[in-house]
Amino acid sequence: DAKTTQPPSMDCAEGRAANLPCNHSTISGNEYVYWYRQIHSQGPQYIIHGLKNNETNEMASLIITEDRKSSTLILPHATLRDTAVYYCIVSRSQGGSEKLVFGKGTKLTVNP
């Protein structure tokens, strides 16, 4: 199973870009990289996912290195409401389907 490594915590100033790194050096060719976040004890919220190419949506951008061994989630203009735990997940096979294995994530604190 491809595992991910994330820093346990990061800080960011409000209005600045937040760049959250993730290492997944054992990722295989057909595994996706997913990002979710969890605000306090609410249900996790999907942010973005990608396979090889960089992706962007209304919430964030995902930059995946060419060798796919690492990725960066970018929140372009962080707000106080972006304070949350961010999970980088690589999908893994589960009896013919894939499943998501949540690690400990990165606790992002956006400061005023």
Next chain:
Amino acid sequence: EAQVTQNPRYLITVTGKKLTVTCSQNMNHEYMSWYRQDPGLGLRQIYYSMNVEVTDKGDVPEGYKVSRKEKRNFPLILESPSPNQTSLYFCASSLSSPGSNEQFFGPGTRLTVL
């Protein structure tokens, strides 16, 4: 509004008293799953279901049962709850397998077993 609902949101019970936590989704999703979240351990999958009448064990299934008689509902059953099942529980659903689809999570059920 597309959503996953769970009930109850909070529950305090005693050891051995059977309980059911309901989960329902209105998005016609095939895949549904239950997780528990404990401090320092992150989210761990309990059971999942690929479709109606198809369920399978996740990483921590001991002490739990599930059923999937209808596509929209996926109840979690604790036949004889014990204090080590005190946890925050999340139900989730996705169009098909979560490896290639966005997973929607419910608001959570905080369970305390005394």
